[in-house]
Amino acid sequence: LAKTTQPISMDSYEGQEVNITCSHNNIATNDYITWYQQFPSQGPRFIIQGYKTKVTNEVASLFIPADRKSSTLSLPRVSLSDTAVYYCLVGDTAGAGSYQLTFGKGTKLSVIP
Amino acid sequence: NAGVTQTPKFQVLKTGQSMTLQCAQDMNHEYMSWYRQDPGMGLRLIHYSVGAGITDQGEVPNGYNVSRSTTEDFPLRLLSAAPSQTSVYFCASSPLGQGVGTDTQYFGPGTRLTVL
Numbered sequence: 001l002a003k004t005t006q007p008i009s010m011d012s013y014e015g016q017e018v019n020i021t022c023s024h025n026n027i028a029t030n031d032y033i034t035w036y037q038q039f040p041s042q043g044p045r046f047i048i049q050g051y052k053t054k055v056t057n058e059v060a061s062l063f064i065p066a067d068r069k070s071s072t073l074s075l076p077r078v079s080l081s082d083t084a085v086y087y088c089l090v091g092d093t094a095g096a097g098s099y100q101l102t103f104g105k106g107t108k109l110s111v112i113p
Numbered sequence: 114n115a116g117v118t119q120t121p122k123f124q125v126l127k128t129g130q131s132m133t134l135q136c137a138q139d140m141n142h143e144y145m146s147w148y149r150q151d152p153g154m155g156l157r158l159i160h161y162s163v164g165a166g167i168t169d170q171g172e173v174p175n176g177y178n179v180s181r182s183t184t185e186d187f188p189l190r191l192l193s194a195a196p197s198q199t200s201v202y203f204c205a206s207s208p209l210g211q212g213v214g215t216d217t218q219y220f221g222p223g224t225r226l227t228v229l
Contacts (some may be wrong), residue, residue: 034215036218037178038228042223043223044156044203045220046217049217097225099161099163100160100172101146101158104155105153106155
């Protein structure tokens with residue numbers, strides 16, 4: 001599985017847009033990029049997933065450039081409730097021989113009033 | 114649906130004691146896994162299973178045993194607890210649809226274990 005690199009922490013004021021970038025230089029052709037969110041004392045939960053270009057849902061947007069060596073999670077107009085740890089994962093479809101996911105340390109986002 | 118449930122929520126053990134952390138899911142998911150999370154660390158995979166009767170080791174399997182006799186249940190056993198096993202333990206499940214790397218993982222609420 002491709003290794004990912006993300007900033008350890010970020011601070012943002014309420015109402016601002018937050019962009020968290022993840023580097024995955026060794027991403028393979030079949031790999032997808034998935035982001036999870038973890039609130040304190042809870043298990044992670046799925047936010048968004050993409051393969052290329054841009055994906056948007058009710059929670060976030062995911063931007064993936066053409067070379068796919070990085071991706072950016074964008075959270076519009078954050079609120080205090082968005083304070084959490086965000087994990088970027090890169091993984092592929094079945095048949096690749098590995099059933100192990102690597103979450104890494106994630107990015108701790110702190111939203112300031 | 115209850116999703117992924119874990120029991121107990123909190124547990125304190127003495128060094129050398131054994132115990133089993135329970136995990137159950139009601140979504141008929143084939144893939145189940147156990148992670149541990151230490152302060153300032155991400156989640157590290159302990160063991161995983163791709164179906165009943167099939168288990169395999171993850172990144173940090175030493176000191177832990179698992180079995181998968183049914184699709185629903187995936188217990189994690191600590192045979193002889195050590196202080197280094199003090200951690201928060203998360204169980205997760207997912208369907209084996211497109212693949213583990215793309216299928217959404219559903220996590221339980223976690224078990225906070227302290228070993229004295």
